[in-house]
Amino acid sequence: MVKNEILIIHGDDYKAMAKRVLEQADLAGLIGSRERHIGLKPNMVVPKPASAGATTHPELLDGTLEYLTDHGFTNITVMESSWVGADTQDALRVCGYREVIERYQIPFIDIKKERSREYDAAGINLKVCDAAMKVDFMINMPVLKGHCQTTVTCALKNMKGVIPDSEKRRFHTMGLHKPIAHLNTVVRNDFILVDNICGDLDFEEGGNPVEMDRILGFRDPVLCDSFVCEAMGYHSEEVPYIVLAEQLGVGSRDTQGAVVTKLNEGTLERRTLPMTGRVKKLAAYTEPADACSACYGSLIYALDRLQVRGQLSGKHTPVAIGQGYKGKGGKIGVGNCTRCFEKSLKGCPPRAVDITAFLEKEWD
Ligand code: SF4
Incomplete structure:
Protein backbone atom coordinates (compact mmCIF):
# COMPACT_ATOMS: atom_id res chain seq x y z
CA MET A 1 0.00 0.00 0.00
CA LEU A 263 -12.49 -3.21 -2.40
CA ASN A 264 -16.16 -3.66 -3.28
CA GLU A 265 -19.31 -1.72 -4.15
CA GLY A 266 -21.71 -0.11 -1.70
CA THR A 267 -24.23 -2.24 0.14
CA LEU A 268 -27.89 -1.43 0.48
CA GLU A 269 -28.75 0.42 3.63
CA ARG A 270 -29.81 -2.02 6.30
CA ARG A 271 -31.12 0.35 8.94
CA THR A 272 -30.00 -1.87 11.76
CA LEU A 273 -29.91 1.21 13.95
CA PRO A 274 -32.99 3.18 14.87
CA MET A 275 -32.67 6.78 13.68
CA THR A 276 -32.38 9.19 16.57
CA GLY A 277 -34.40 12.41 16.69
CA ARG A 278 -31.81 14.60 14.97
CA VAL A 279 -31.03 12.14 12.19
CA LYS A 280 -34.75 11.50 11.71
CA LYS A 281 -35.39 15.24 11.24
CA LEU A 282 -32.69 15.40 8.55
CA ALA A 283 -34.02 12.24 6.92
CA ALA A 284 -37.38 13.99 6.45
CA TYR A 285 -35.74 15.94 3.59
CA THR A 286 -34.88 12.75 1.72
CA GLU A 287 -36.71 10.20 -0.41
CA PRO A 288 -34.58 7.03 -0.33
CA ALA A 289 -35.24 3.95 -2.46
CA ASP A 290 -32.71 1.16 -1.92
CA ALA A 291 -29.95 3.62 -1.03
CA CYS A 292 -26.51 2.32 -0.11
CA SER A 293 -25.51 3.07 3.48
CA ALA A 294 -22.49 5.19 2.57
CA CYS A 295 -24.52 7.22 0.06
CA TYR A 296 -27.35 7.86 2.48
CA GLY A 297 -24.97 8.67 5.32
CA SER A 298 -23.20 11.22 3.12
CA LEU A 299 -26.54 12.88 2.39
CA ILE A 300 -27.38 13.02 6.11
CA TYR A 301 -24.03 14.68 6.88
CA ALA A 302 -24.60 17.18 4.05
CA LEU A 303 -28.10 18.01 5.31
CA ASP A 304 -26.64 18.58 8.76
CA ARG A 305 -24.20 21.10 7.27
CA LEU A 306 -27.11 22.96 5.66
CA GLN A 307 -29.08 22.80 8.90
CA VAL A 308 -26.23 24.37 10.86
CA ARG A 309 -26.03 27.16 8.25
CA GLY A 310 -29.76 27.82 8.59
CA GLN A 311 -30.50 26.63 5.06
CA LEU A 312 -32.97 23.91 5.90
CA SER A 313 -35.86 26.12 6.81
CA GLY A 314 -38.97 26.11 4.63
CA LYS A 315 -40.24 23.63 2.08
CA HIS A 316 -37.81 21.74 -0.10
CA THR A 317 -38.40 19.05 -2.70
CA PRO A 318 -37.22 15.83 -1.02
CA VAL A 319 -33.84 14.67 -2.31
CA ALA A 320 -34.04 11.31 -4.09
CA ILE A 321 -31.27 8.79 -3.43
CA GLY A 322 -30.76 5.10 -4.07
CA GLN A 323 -30.63 2.29 -6.57
CA GLY A 324 -34.43 2.28 -6.83
CA TYR A 325 -34.13 5.40 -9.02
CA LYS A 326 -31.92 3.83 -11.69
CA GLY A 327 -33.31 4.70 -15.12
CA LYS A 328 -36.12 6.80 -13.63
CA GLY A 329 -36.80 10.53 -13.88
CA GLY A 330 -37.49 13.06 -11.16
CA LYS A 331 -36.67 16.56 -9.92
CA ILE A 332 -33.55 16.36 -7.77
CA GLY A 333 -31.36 13.48 -6.65
CA VAL A 334 -27.83 12.66 -5.54
CA GLY A 335 -25.62 9.80 -6.68
CA ASN A 336 -25.18 8.13 -10.07
CA CYS A 337 -28.43 6.20 -9.61
CA THR A 338 -30.38 9.45 -10.11
CA ARG A 339 -28.51 10.46 -13.26
CA CYS A 340 -31.80 10.66 -15.28
CA PHE A 341 -33.21 13.34 -12.93
CA GLU A 342 -33.58 17.02 -13.94
CA LYS A 343 -30.88 17.85 -11.38
CA SER A 344 -28.49 15.15 -10.25
CA LEU A 345 -25.11 15.03 -8.55
CA LYS A 346 -22.64 12.43 -9.84
CA GLY A 347 -20.79 10.08 -7.50
CA CYS A 348 -21.03 6.55 -6.20
CA PRO A 349 -21.26 7.53 -3.46
CA PRO A 350 -20.85 11.32 -3.75
CA ARG A 351 -18.92 13.08 -0.96
CA ALA A 352 -20.90 15.03 1.61
CA VAL A 353 -18.88 18.15 0.81
CA ASP A 354 -20.05 17.93 -2.83
CA ILE A 355 -23.66 17.18 -1.85
CA THR A 356 -23.66 20.26 0.39
CA ALA A 357 -22.43 22.50 -2.45
CA PHE A 358 -24.86 20.90 -4.93
CA LEU A 359 -27.91 21.37 -2.71
CA GLU A 360 -26.90 24.92 -1.82
CA LYS A 361 -26.92 25.78 -5.52
CA GLU A 362 -29.65 23.61 -6.99
CA TRP A 363 -32.26 22.91 -4.30
CA ASP A 364 -35.67 24.58 -4.59
S1 SF4 B 1 -25.06 6.15 -6.34
FE1 SF4 B 1 -23.80 4.37 -5.85
S2 SF4 B 1 -23.61 4.47 -3.64
FE2 SF4 B 1 -25.36 5.75 -4.18
S3 SF4 B 1 -27.15 4.42 -4.05
FE3 SF4 B 1 -26.44 4.37 -6.16
S4 SF4 B 1 -25.09 2.57 -6.24
FE4 SF4 B 1 -25.35 3.11 -4.08
Whole structure:
Protein backbone atom coordinates (compact mmCIF):
# COMPACT_ATOMS: atom_id res chain seq x y z
CA MET A 1 0.00 0.00 0.00
CA VAL A 2 1.44 3.34 -1.00
CA LYS A 3 1.54 6.21 1.49
CA ASN A 4 -1.16 8.25 -0.25
CA GLU A 5 -3.57 5.36 -0.77
CA ILE A 6 -7.09 5.14 0.64
CA LEU A 7 -8.69 1.71 1.04
CA ILE A 8 -12.49 1.54 1.22
CA ILE A 9 -14.69 -1.47 1.93
CA HIS A 10 -18.46 -1.64 2.46
CA GLY A 11 -20.57 -4.29 4.12
CA ASP A 12 -21.93 -5.70 7.33
CA ASP A 13 -19.40 -8.42 8.25
CA TYR A 14 -17.11 -5.99 10.04
CA LYS A 15 -14.52 -8.52 11.18
CA ALA A 16 -14.07 -9.95 7.68
CA MET A 17 -13.99 -6.41 6.22
CA ALA A 18 -11.24 -5.37 8.65
CA LYS A 19 -9.15 -8.40 7.70
CA ARG A 20 -9.70 -7.75 3.98
CA VAL A 21 -8.42 -4.17 4.37
CA LEU A 22 -5.33 -5.39 6.23
CA GLU A 23 -4.64 -8.05 3.58
CA GLN A 24 -5.00 -5.48 0.80
CA ALA A 25 -2.62 -3.13 2.62
CA ASP A 26 -0.15 -6.00 3.19
CA LEU A 27 0.06 -4.89 6.79
CA ALA A 28 2.41 -7.76 7.65
CA GLY A 29 4.83 -6.50 5.01
CA LEU A 30 4.52 -2.95 6.33
CA ILE A 31 5.31 -4.09 9.89
CA GLY A 32 8.23 -6.29 8.84
CA SER A 33 9.99 -8.39 11.49
CA ARG A 34 7.75 -10.66 13.61
CA GLU A 35 9.76 -9.44 16.63
CA ARG A 36 8.44 -5.92 16.40
CA HIS A 37 6.20 -4.65 19.19
CA ILE A 38 2.78 -3.65 17.81
CA GLY A 39 0.42 -1.26 19.56
CA LEU A 40 -3.34 -1.13 18.87
CA LYS A 41 -5.20 2.03 19.83
CA PRO A 42 -9.00 1.76 19.51
CA ASN A 43 -11.34 4.56 20.54
CA MET A 44 -13.05 3.80 23.86
CA VAL A 45 -13.67 7.39 24.86
CA VAL A 46 -16.77 6.47 26.88
CA PRO A 47 -18.27 3.21 28.16
CA LYS A 48 -20.88 2.90 25.38
CA PRO A 49 -21.39 0.20 22.78
CA ALA A 50 -20.18 1.04 19.27
CA SER A 51 -23.77 1.30 18.00
CA ALA A 52 -24.03 4.68 19.81
CA GLY A 53 -21.52 6.17 17.36
CA ALA A 54 -18.65 6.94 19.77
CA THR A 55 -16.44 3.86 20.09
CA THR A 56 -14.64 1.46 17.76
CA HIS A 57 -16.57 -1.72 16.93
CA PRO A 58 -14.95 -4.72 18.70
CA GLU A 59 -15.10 -6.64 15.40
CA LEU A 60 -12.29 -4.39 14.08
CA LEU A 61 -10.12 -5.32 17.03
CA ASP A 62 -11.05 -8.98 16.58
CA GLY A 63 -10.23 -8.94 12.85
CA THR A 64 -6.93 -7.12 13.41
CA LEU A 65 -5.80 -9.49 16.17
CA GLU A 66 -6.74 -12.52 14.06
CA TYR A 67 -4.82 -11.10 11.09
CA LEU A 68 -1.74 -10.36 13.21
CA THR A 69 -1.67 -13.72 14.98
CA ASP A 70 -2.29 -15.58 11.69
CA HIS A 71 0.76 -13.78 10.30
CA GLY A 72 2.97 -14.80 13.23
CA PHE A 73 2.99 -11.58 15.26
CA THR A 74 2.88 -12.17 19.01
CA ASN A 75 4.30 -9.02 20.58
CA ILE A 76 1.06 -7.04 20.63
CA THR A 77 -0.41 -4.61 23.17
CA VAL A 78 -3.82 -2.94 23.12
CA MET A 79 -3.85 0.44 24.85
CA GLU A 80 -6.29 3.27 25.49
CA SER A 81 -7.67 5.67 28.07
CA SER A 82 -11.25 6.88 28.21
CA TRP A 83 -11.87 10.59 28.50
CA VAL A 84 -11.45 12.45 31.79
CA GLY A 85 -14.14 11.31 34.22
CA ALA A 86 -14.80 7.93 32.57
CA ASP A 87 -13.34 4.62 33.73
CA THR A 88 -11.30 2.86 31.02
CA GLN A 89 -12.01 -0.55 32.56
CA ASP A 90 -15.76 0.12 32.30
CA ALA A 91 -15.31 1.03 28.66
CA LEU A 92 -13.22 -2.09 28.06
CA ARG A 93 -16.12 -4.21 29.28
CA VAL A 94 -19.06 -2.25 27.82
CA CYS A 95 -17.44 -1.82 24.39
CA GLY A 96 -16.89 -5.58 24.17
CA TYR A 97 -13.07 -5.50 24.00
CA ARG A 98 -12.39 -7.43 27.19
CA GLU A 99 -13.78 -10.64 25.73
CA VAL A 100 -11.75 -10.13 22.52
CA ILE A 101 -8.38 -9.50 24.17
CA GLU A 102 -8.88 -12.38 26.60
CA ARG A 103 -9.59 -14.73 23.69
CA TYR A 104 -6.30 -13.76 22.03
CA GLN A 105 -4.50 -13.45 25.38
CA ILE A 106 -3.27 -9.99 24.47
CA PRO A 107 -2.28 -7.55 27.26
CA PHE A 108 -4.25 -4.34 27.71
CA ILE A 109 -2.71 -1.16 29.12
CA ASP A 110 -4.95 1.40 30.76
CA ILE A 111 -3.10 4.58 29.84
CA LYS A 112 -4.59 6.38 32.85
CA LYS A 113 -2.35 4.17 35.05
CA GLU A 114 0.77 4.53 32.92
CA ARG A 115 3.85 6.65 33.56
CA SER A 116 4.46 9.49 31.16
CA ARG A 117 7.37 11.62 30.03
CA GLU A 118 7.67 15.01 28.43
CA TYR A 119 8.74 15.28 24.80
CA ASP A 120 9.63 18.17 22.56
CA ALA A 121 6.78 18.00 20.05
CA ALA A 122 7.94 20.35 17.28
CA GLY A 123 8.56 23.24 19.66
CA ILE A 124 6.07 22.62 22.45
CA ASN A 125 6.55 20.23 25.38
CA LEU A 126 3.87 17.54 25.67
CA LYS A 127 3.56 14.53 27.98
CA VAL A 128 3.01 11.13 26.38
CA CYS A 129 2.59 7.80 28.18
CA ASP A 130 5.46 5.34 28.00
CA ALA A 131 3.44 2.46 26.54
CA ALA A 132 2.70 4.37 23.35
CA MET A 133 6.29 5.50 22.90
CA LYS A 134 7.68 1.99 23.35
CA VAL A 135 5.91 0.35 20.40
CA ASP A 136 7.64 -0.16 17.05
CA PHE A 137 4.41 0.02 15.02
CA MET A 138 1.13 1.66 16.02
CA ILE A 139 -2.21 0.68 14.50
CA ASN A 140 -4.63 3.50 15.16
CA MET A 141 -8.31 2.45 15.12
CA PRO A 142 -10.39 5.63 15.33
CA VAL A 143 -14.07 6.25 14.64
CA LEU A 144 -15.04 8.71 11.90
CA LYS A 145 -17.37 11.10 13.75
CA GLY A 146 -18.22 14.69 14.49
CA HIS A 147 -16.87 16.69 17.41
CA CYS A 148 -18.46 19.73 18.99
CA GLN A 149 -15.16 21.62 19.38
CA THR A 150 -12.88 20.37 16.61
CA THR A 151 -15.65 19.78 14.00
CA VAL A 152 -14.45 16.29 13.09
CA THR A 153 -12.40 13.68 14.90
CA CYS A 154 -10.57 10.66 13.54
CA ALA A 155 -6.89 9.61 13.28
CA LEU A 156 -5.05 12.67 14.63
CA LYS A 157 -7.32 13.34 17.58
CA ASN A 158 -7.65 9.66 18.53
CA MET A 159 -4.01 9.77 19.67
CA LYS A 160 -5.10 12.02 22.54
CA GLY A 161 -5.91 8.70 24.24
CA VAL A 162 -2.19 8.02 24.82
CA ILE A 163 -1.56 11.05 27.03
CA PRO A 164 -2.27 11.32 30.78
CA ASP A 165 -5.54 12.86 31.99
CA SER A 166 -3.68 15.92 33.34
CA GLU A 167 -2.36 16.55 29.83
CA LYS A 168 -5.84 16.08 28.31
CA ARG A 169 -7.08 18.89 30.56
CA ARG A 170 -4.14 21.06 29.53
CA PHE A 171 -4.91 20.38 25.84
CA HIS A 172 -8.31 22.02 26.34
CA THR A 173 -6.71 25.13 27.87
CA MET A 174 -4.45 25.27 24.80
CA GLY A 175 -7.44 25.22 22.43
CA LEU A 176 -7.08 21.57 21.33
CA HIS A 177 -6.05 22.22 17.72
CA LYS A 178 -2.42 23.17 18.30
CA PRO A 179 -1.56 20.43 20.83
CA ILE A 180 -3.32 17.73 18.76
CA ALA A 181 -1.26 18.64 15.70
CA HIS A 182 2.01 18.81 17.69
CA LEU A 183 1.27 15.53 19.53
CA ASN A 184 1.23 13.77 16.17
CA THR A 185 4.81 14.84 15.49
CA VAL A 186 6.01 12.52 18.28
CA VAL A 187 3.54 9.60 18.52
CA ARG A 188 3.57 6.73 16.02
CA ASN A 189 0.67 6.45 13.61
CA ASP A 190 1.80 3.75 11.19
CA PHE A 191 -1.50 2.36 9.98
CA ILE A 192 -5.02 3.68 10.45
CA LEU A 193 -8.01 1.38 10.33
CA VAL A 194 -11.04 3.66 10.43
CA ASP A 195 -14.40 2.59 11.82
CA ASN A 196 -16.83 4.37 9.49
CA ILE A 197 -19.68 2.05 10.41
CA CYS A 198 -21.95 4.44 12.30
CA GLY A 199 -19.98 7.39 13.71
CA ASP A 200 -21.84 10.21 15.38
CA LEU A 201 -23.22 13.25 13.56
CA ASP A 202 -21.44 15.82 15.71
CA PHE A 203 -20.60 14.55 19.20
CA GLU A 204 -17.56 12.63 20.36
CA GLU A 205 -19.62 10.76 22.94
CA GLY A 206 -22.19 9.46 20.43
CA GLY A 207 -25.97 9.57 20.56
CA ASN A 208 -26.78 10.32 16.91
CA PRO A 209 -25.11 7.56 14.88
CA VAL A 210 -25.10 7.87 11.08
CA GLU A 211 -25.00 4.41 9.53
CA MET A 212 -22.46 4.14 6.68
CA ASP A 213 -21.20 0.55 7.00
CA ARG A 214 -17.67 1.28 5.76
CA ILE A 215 -14.17 0.52 6.97
CA LEU A 216 -11.27 2.57 5.63
CA GLY A 217 -7.51 2.07 5.59
CA PHE A 218 -4.79 4.75 5.50
CA ARG A 219 -1.08 5.13 6.12
CA ASP A 220 -1.20 8.92 6.43
CA PRO A 221 -3.21 10.36 9.36
CA VAL A 222 -3.48 13.80 7.76
CA LEU A 223 -4.82 12.31 4.53
CA CYS A 224 -7.20 10.25 6.64
CA ASP A 225 -8.61 13.25 8.48
CA SER A 226 -8.83 15.30 5.28
CA PHE A 227 -10.87 12.50 3.67
CA VAL A 228 -13.03 12.41 6.80
CA CYS A 229 -13.73 16.15 6.45
CA GLU A 230 -15.01 15.69 2.92
CA ALA A 231 -17.04 12.65 3.94
CA MET A 232 -18.77 14.82 6.54
CA GLY A 233 -19.35 17.93 4.44
CA TYR A 234 -16.29 20.03 5.31
CA HIS A 235 -13.06 21.10 3.64
CA SER A 236 -9.90 20.21 5.56
CA GLU A 237 -8.86 23.88 5.63
CA GLU A 238 -11.84 24.49 7.97
CA VAL A 239 -10.20 22.33 10.66
CA PRO A 240 -7.09 24.04 12.06
CA TYR A 241 -5.43 20.96 13.58
CA ILE A 242 -5.39 19.18 10.21
CA VAL A 243 -3.85 22.19 8.44
CA LEU A 244 -1.25 22.58 11.21
CA ALA A 245 -0.40 18.86 11.18
CA GLU A 246 0.36 19.12 7.47
CA GLN A 247 2.53 22.20 8.07
CA LEU A 248 4.44 20.26 10.75
CA GLY A 249 5.19 17.49 8.26
CA VAL A 250 2.87 14.84 9.72
CA GLY A 251 1.23 14.10 6.36
CA SER A 252 -0.59 15.46 3.34
CA ARG A 253 -4.09 16.93 2.91
CA ASP A 254 -4.09 16.16 -0.81
CA THR A 255 -7.18 13.97 -1.19
CA GLN A 256 -7.45 14.81 -4.91
CA GLY A 257 -4.02 13.29 -5.55
CA ALA A 258 -4.70 10.20 -3.43
CA VAL A 259 -4.96 6.69 -4.86
CA VAL A 260 -8.43 5.42 -3.95
CA THR A 261 -8.85 1.62 -3.92
CA LYS A 262 -12.43 0.41 -3.50
CA LEU A 263 -12.49 -3.21 -2.40
CA ASN A 264 -16.16 -3.66 -3.28
CA GLU A 265 -19.31 -1.72 -4.15
CA GLY A 266 -21.71 -0.11 -1.70
CA THR A 267 -24.23 -2.24 0.14
CA LEU A 268 -27.89 -1.43 0.48
CA GLU A 269 -28.75 0.42 3.63
CA ARG A 270 -29.81 -2.02 6.30
CA ARG A 271 -31.12 0.35 8.94
CA THR A 272 -30.00 -1.87 11.76
CA LEU A 273 -29.91 1.21 13.95
CA PRO A 274 -32.99 3.18 14.87
CA MET A 275 -32.67 6.78 13.68
CA THR A 276 -32.38 9.19 16.57
CA GLY A 277 -34.40 12.41 16.69
CA ARG A 278 -31.81 14.60 14.97
CA VAL A 279 -31.03 12.14 12.19
CA LYS A 280 -34.75 11.50 11.71
CA LYS A 281 -35.39 15.24 11.24
CA LEU A 282 -32.69 15.40 8.55
CA ALA A 283 -34.02 12.24 6.92
CA ALA A 284 -37.38 13.99 6.45
CA TYR A 285 -35.74 15.94 3.59
CA THR A 286 -34.88 12.75 1.72
CA GLU A 287 -36.71 10.20 -0.41
CA PRO A 288 -34.58 7.03 -0.33
CA ALA A 289 -35.24 3.95 -2.46
CA ASP A 290 -32.71 1.16 -1.92
CA ALA A 291 -29.95 3.62 -1.03
CA CYS A 292 -26.51 2.32 -0.11
CA SER A 293 -25.51 3.07 3.48
CA ALA A 294 -22.49 5.19 2.57
CA CYS A 295 -24.52 7.22 0.06
CA TYR A 296 -27.35 7.86 2.48
CA GLY A 297 -24.97 8.67 5.32
CA SER A 298 -23.20 11.22 3.12
CA LEU A 299 -26.54 12.88 2.39
CA ILE A 300 -27.38 13.02 6.11
CA TYR A 301 -24.03 14.68 6.88
CA ALA A 302 -24.60 17.18 4.05
CA LEU A 303 -28.10 18.01 5.31
CA ASP A 304 -26.64 18.58 8.76
CA ARG A 305 -24.20 21.10 7.27
CA LEU A 306 -27.11 22.96 5.66
CA GLN A 307 -29.08 22.80 8.90
CA VAL A 308 -26.23 24.37 10.86
CA ARG A 309 -26.03 27.16 8.25
CA GLY A 310 -29.76 27.82 8.59
CA GLN A 311 -30.50 26.63 5.06
CA LEU A 312 -32.97 23.91 5.90
CA SER A 313 -35.86 26.12 6.81
CA GLY A 314 -38.97 26.11 4.63
CA LYS A 315 -40.24 23.63 2.08
CA HIS A 316 -37.81 21.74 -0.10
CA THR A 317 -38.40 19.05 -2.70
CA PRO A 318 -37.22 15.83 -1.02
CA VAL A 319 -33.84 14.67 -2.31
CA ALA A 320 -34.04 11.31 -4.09
CA ILE A 321 -31.27 8.79 -3.43
CA GLY A 322 -30.76 5.10 -4.07
CA GLN A 323 -30.63 2.29 -6.57
CA GLY A 324 -34.43 2.28 -6.83
CA TYR A 325 -34.13 5.40 -9.02
CA LYS A 326 -31.92 3.83 -11.69
CA GLY A 327 -33.31 4.70 -15.12
CA LYS A 328 -36.12 6.80 -13.63
CA GLY A 329 -36.80 10.53 -13.88
CA GLY A 330 -37.49 13.06 -11.16
CA LYS A 331 -36.67 16.56 -9.92
CA ILE A 332 -33.55 16.36 -7.77
CA GLY A 333 -31.36 13.48 -6.65
CA VAL A 334 -27.83 12.66 -5.54
CA GLY A 335 -25.62 9.80 -6.68
CA ASN A 336 -25.18 8.13 -10.07
CA CYS A 337 -28.43 6.20 -9.61
CA THR A 338 -30.38 9.45 -10.11
CA ARG A 339 -28.51 10.46 -13.26
CA CYS A 340 -31.80 10.66 -15.28
CA PHE A 341 -33.21 13.34 -12.93
CA GLU A 342 -33.58 17.02 -13.94
CA LYS A 343 -30.88 17.85 -11.38
CA SER A 344 -28.49 15.15 -10.25
CA LEU A 345 -25.11 15.03 -8.55
CA LYS A 346 -22.64 12.43 -9.84
CA GLY A 347 -20.79 10.08 -7.50
CA CYS A 348 -21.03 6.55 -6.20
CA PRO A 349 -21.26 7.53 -3.46
CA PRO A 350 -20.85 11.32 -3.75
CA ARG A 351 -18.92 13.08 -0.96
CA ALA A 352 -20.90 15.03 1.61
CA VAL A 353 -18.88 18.15 0.81
CA ASP A 354 -20.05 17.93 -2.83
CA ILE A 355 -23.66 17.18 -1.85
CA THR A 356 -23.66 20.26 0.39
CA ALA A 357 -22.43 22.50 -2.45
CA PHE A 358 -24.86 20.90 -4.93
CA LEU A 359 -27.91 21.37 -2.71
CA GLU A 360 -26.90 24.92 -1.82
CA LYS A 361 -26.92 25.78 -5.52
CA GLU A 362 -29.65 23.61 -6.99
CA TRP A 363 -32.26 22.91 -4.30
CA ASP A 364 -35.67 24.58 -4.59
S1 SF4 B 1 -25.06 6.15 -6.34
FE1 SF4 B 1 -26.44 4.37 -6.16
S2 SF4 B 1 -25.09 2.57 -6.24
FE2 SF4 B 1 -23.80 4.37 -5.85
S3 SF4 B 1 -23.61 4.47 -3.64
FE3 SF4 B 1 -25.36 5.75 -4.18
S4 SF4 B 1 -27.15 4.42 -4.05
FE4 SF4 B 1 -25.35 3.11 -4.08
